[in-house]
Amino acid sequence: MPAPSPVVELRDVSKVYQPTTRGGAEVVAIDGVSLTVDAGDVYGIIGYSGAGKSTLVRLINALERSTSGEILVNGQDIARLPERELRPVRLGIGMIFQQFNLLGSRTVAANVGYPLEVARLPRDRRQARVAEMLDFVGLSDKARAYPDQLSGGQKQRVGIARALATQPGILLADEATSALDPETTHEVLDLLGRVNKEFGVTIIVITHEMDVIQTLATKVAVMDQGRVIERGDVFDVFSNPQQPASARFVSTVVKGLPSAGELAVLRDRHPGRIVTLAFRDSSVDQARVFGEFAAAGITFEVVYGGINEIQGRSFGHLTLALTPGPNVGSAGEADAVVDAALDRVRTLTTVTEVR
Amino acid sequence: MDSLLALMPEFWKAAGETLYIVGFTLFFGGLGGLLVGLGLYLSRAGSILANRPVFLVLNLFVNIVRPIPFIIFLAAAQPLARMVVGTGIGNNAIIFTISLAASFAMGRIVEQNLLTVTPGVIEAARSVGAGPLRIIFTVLLPEALGPLILGYTFIFVALVDMSAVAGYVGGGGLGNFALQYGYRQFNPVVTWAAVLLIIVLVQLVQFLGNWLARKAFRR
Numbered sequence: 001m002p003a004p005s006p007v008v009e010l011r012d013v014s015k016v017y018q019p020t021t022r023g024g025a026e027v028v029a030i031d032g033v034s035l036t037v038d039a040g041d042v043y044g045i046i047g048y049s050g051a052g053k054s055t056l057v058r059l060i061n062a063l064e065r066s067t068s069g070e071i072l073v074n075g076q077d078i079a080r081l082p083e084r085e086l087r088p089v090r091l092g093i094g095m096i097f098q099q100f101n102l103l104g105s106r107t108v109a110a111n112v113g114y115p116l117e118v119a120r121l122p123r124d125r126r127q128a129r130v131a132e133m134l135d136f137v138g139l140s141d142k143a144r145a146y147p148d149q150l151s152g153g154q155k156q157r158v159g160i161a162r163a164l165a166t167q168p169g170i171l172l173a174d175e176a177t178s179a180l181d182p183e184t185t186h187e188v189l190d191l192l193g194r195v196n197k198e199f200g201v202t203i204i205v206i207t208h209e210m211d212v213i214q215t216l217a218t219k220v221a222v223m224d225q226g227r228v229i230e231r232g233d234v235f236d237v238f239s240n241p242q243q244p245a246s247a248r249f250v251s252t253v254v255k256g257l258p259s260a261g262e263l264a265v266l267r268d269r270h271p272g273r274i275v276t277l278a279f280r281d282s283s284v285d286q287a288r289v290f291g292e293f294a295a296a297g298i299t300f301e302v303v304y305g306g307i308n309e310i311q312g313r314s315f316g317h318l319t320l321a322l323t324p325g326p327n328v329g330s331a332g333e334a335d336a337v338v339d340a341a342l343d344r345v346r347t348l349t350t351v352t353e354v355r
Numbered sequence: 356m357d358s359l360l361a362l363m364p365e366f367w368k369a370a371g372e373t374l375y376i377v378g379f380t381l382f383f384g385g386l387g388g389l390l391v392g393l394g395l396y397l398s399r400a401g402s403i404l405a406n407r408p409v410f411l412v413l414n415l416f417v418n419i420v421r422p423i424p425f426i427i428f429l430a431a432a433q434p435l436a437r438m439v440v441g442t443g444i445g446n447n448a449i450i451f452t453i454s455l456a457a458s459f460a461m462g463r464i465v466e467q468n469l470l471t472v473t474p475g476v477i478e479a480a481r482s483v484g485a486g487p488l489r490i491i492f493t494v495l496l497p498e499a500l501g502p503l504i505l506g507y508t509f510i511f512v513a514l515v516d517m518s519a520v521a522g523y524v525g526g527g528g529l530g531n532f533a534l535q536y537g538y539r540q541f542n543p544v545v546t547w548a549a550v551l552l553i554i555v556l557v558q559l560v561q562f563l564g565n566w567l568a569r570k571a572f573r574r
Contacts, residue, residue, distance in 0.1 A: 061482055087484035094482075101479035105497035105571075114493070115483035166483070 006072070007170055007202050008037040008060055013069030013079070015055055015226075029055045030066070031226035037219075039169075042196050042203045044217035044234065047249060051223040053206040057172045060204065061093040062086050074169070091119055094163030094201075098175035100155040102147040102162075109134065109143040112161045119166055133161040137191060153184035160191060164199070171195060173205040177212060189215050210253035213238070214310055222246040238308070239280045239315035240350065256306025256317040263354060266303050270321035273338055274303070278350040280315045289348050296341035297325030319354065359545050362536055369532035370552055376446055376518040376528055377511065380453040384514065385507060387458025391417065392465020393491065403477065403487050413462075420459040425517050428456055429524060444525035452524075453517045461510045468502040469495055501571040508564025512557055529553055 015030035029052050037043045045053045058064040059071055062078055071079040078089050102111050109130050116126040134140045137157040147155055156176060163171055173192065177185040193216060195201050205212060213220060213234055221231040222243070230237055230246040238254060241247040251257040257276065258266060266274060277289060293300050300320040307316035324334035345351055359366070391413065397403060398410040423431070429452050433443040436451045472495055480494045496503070519530025529549045537546030 063478060063481055084486070087486070090482060090484035095479070097475055097479060099473070099475050101473065101475040103476060103479075103494060103498060105500060114480070114485075117493075118483050118485050118489065162479075162483075172482075 005039055006036045007039050007074055008035075008204070009070075009072040010035040010056075010059070011070040011072070013059060013071060014067050015052075015059060015064060016067045028226050030059065032069070033226075033228050035221060035228060035231070037202060037204060039202055040196070040200055041219055042192075042205065042217050044213045044220040045204065045206045045223060046208060046213065046220060046253075047223035049208070052226040053223050054174055056223065057095075057174060057204055057206055060170070060172060061090050061095060087118070091115065091166045092168045093170045093172060094166070094168040095172040095174070096156065096159045096163050096176045098178050100147070100152075100159045100179075102155055102158055104147050106146075107143065108139060108145050108147070108150070108158050111147065111158055112165055115162060115165045129165060130161075133165050136164075137161045151184070152180050153187055156180065156184075156188050157191060160188070160195065164195065164201070167199075169200075169202060171201050171203045173203060173207075175206055175208070177209065178207070182211070185209070185211060186215070192216060208253070210255075210308075213253075214308070218311070222249060224249075235310045235313050235315070238310055240278065254306075254317070255308050256304070258304045258319055258354075262304065266319070266321070266354075270301070270303060272324075273322045273335075274319060274354040275322065275342065276304075276317055276319045276352045276354055277345070278315070278317055278352075280349075281313055285348065289345055292341055292344045292348075293320075293322070296337055298338060298341055299323045299325065358536075358540075358542055359548055362545060365536065366532060366548065366552075369527055369529045369549070372446060372521075372527035372531075373515065373518055373529045373553075373556075376450055376453065376521060376526065377514045379450045380457055380514050380518070381507070381511060383450070383454035384457025384461055384510070387454060388461020388465050388510065391458050391462025392469060393495075395462060395466040396469040396495075397487070397491075403481070403490060417459045417462055420456065421463065423456075425453075425456055426520050426523065428452065429520060432456075433524070446521065446526045446528075449518070449521045449524055449526040453514060456517065457510060457514060460513060461506070464506040464510065465503065468499045468506050471502055472498045501568045504564055504568040504571055508561055508568075511560050511564070515553060515557060 011034050013030060013033050014028065017027040017029060019026050033056060045056060047053055055064055059066050060073065062081065066079050069079065070077050073089060073093070076089070078086065081089065103114065106114070112133050113126050113130045116129055121129070130143075131140070134143055137160055139154060139157055139161070142150065142154065147158065150158065176192070177188050180188060189212060192203060196203050203216070205216060207213060217234050219232065220234045220237050221228045222237065222241070222245070223229070224245040229243045230241060237246065238250055241250045252259070279286060300322050302318055303321045304319035305317060307314050322338055324337050342351055342353070394413050395410065395417070398406040398413065400407065400410070420428070429449070432452045432455060433448070436448040437443040440447050440451045442448050476498060477490060477494055480490050485493070518528050521528045522531030522534055529552060533546045533549035537543065537549065
């Protein structure tokens with residue numbers, strides 16, 4: 001296999017907004033981000049709202065201009081390119097939006113044909129391409145309809161057809177499924193998966209939805225306060241986040257980790273010590289973990305848990321309430337027994353004590 | 356009633372003059388309003404041709420001209436009319452002055468209508484490489500067409516209103532007719548006849564505007 005070539009490369013990119021009022025503080029939206037997206041990747045950008053995800057993807061097609069750093073698209077630095085010279089660059093980058101952003105005054109076919117008009121494609125070739133794209137997204141029968149007459153899922157499919165009309169190599173998806181119901185979300189995600197596999201389009205997708213990452217993304221970057229704080233293979237980042245901020249975000253979308261509110265309830269119900277164990281793939285022998293507790297005479301109760309699957313690999317979390325055996329004397333002695341058992345379990349898997 | 360019948364030729368001539376004044380001012384004032392409105396919209400902060408000095412100057416102009424009562428503006432702008440049209444009196448002079456006042460009034464309405472266009476749609480056009488001029492003609496104006504038609508219908512009524520004082524600078528029209536033959540000759544029937552025709556005219560145009568706007572909204 002040849003080494004993958006980067007199609008998008010950000011090198012120490014920053015975006016600073018000047019203060020809107022005199023003497024106000026400037027806002028650092030993007031803070032020294034470096035990121036490499038290889039050809040064929042489906043790269044997820046995740047993080048809380050306000051983390052800078054939307055701004056980051058808009059730097060790639062220069063809808064937002066960077067303050068410093070290099071932005072290489074197919075090897076060309078577009079960061080300092082004047083607005084007029086951006087047209088060919090943008091024709092090579094499709095974009096879809098949370099609110100679809102279709103032209104309400106144009107039919108579906110005319111919406112899909114819009115980028116082709118900008119590219120000055122002759123009318124007959126434009127019509128052929130529009131028909132082809134509508135067929136691909138399964139909306140050939142809606143060519144003459146207006147966006148107002150379509151459902152949300154249909155609108156996003158038109159958005160995808162429009163974004164891909166000029167055969168771009170890169171597709172930017174800004175919360176493309178966040179305004180859709182779960183079933184429609186899956187339709188659109190399937191379509192995006194086909195776009196990636198059949199056309200070989202590199203997709204950069206902003207999301208806060210686990211579904212999108214789970215079914216689509218191959219790599220992921222976690223953003224927090226304008227910085228990329230963690231990146232890598234989706235499975236690695238989600239099953240074993242390294243940064244506290246990414247762990248916090250991951251816990252909100254991953255099944256099996258109790259939220260702060262749920263933890264308070266668990267604490268209330270179980271006066272003893274509570275620990276969360278992480279299991280990744282089959283690398284952890286669950287029987288041995290439970291064996292360690294049994295050997296120490298500790299009884300346990302599973303109080304929370306869940307298994308996630310990402311790209312065919314599974315990982316999960318179990319939260320246990322531990323009770324030392326009846327033959328243990330003082331409270332200090334009980335703690336020592338549990339600590340010793342947990343130390344042995346730590347050699348097998350990741351243990352987080354919940355306090 | 357008899358006197359009204361006797362005045363019928365003058366009445367219809369006045370109606371024709373009103374249409375003449377309103378027609379031309381709708382064209383020139385409408386065009387000027389479109390330019391001022393686009394200028395305000397495009398130059399405002401965050402827009403595609405954001406330019407603070409241009410916005411501030413335009414905004415200041417609109418805010419200065421709009422509150423001036425039209426009859427005073429008519430007198431104040433007479434030297435300017437003389438410079439541009441060659442005369443300060445008559446229908447053509449008043450067409451100039453109304454067009455000027457209407458440009459600023461309409462400019463504000465156009466600006467507000469353009470602001471109803473979702474910024475995301477403009478962003479989508481930018482993302483496929485569309486430049487400012489293309490965005491204006493293929494996105495901004497078509498997307499705002501419904502509200503713009505209603506805006507122009509609204510300004511039509513204002514133009515009829517402004518044209519009523521044309522008589523003060525030697526112009527004609529239904530307003531002048533009502534004042535000259537009705538009010539000054541103590542003949543209310545003549546005044547009411549002019550009022551009635553203006554009502555009918557405005558209703559017709561409003562009906563037409565609503566119909567066109569509904570077609571543009573496609574709902």
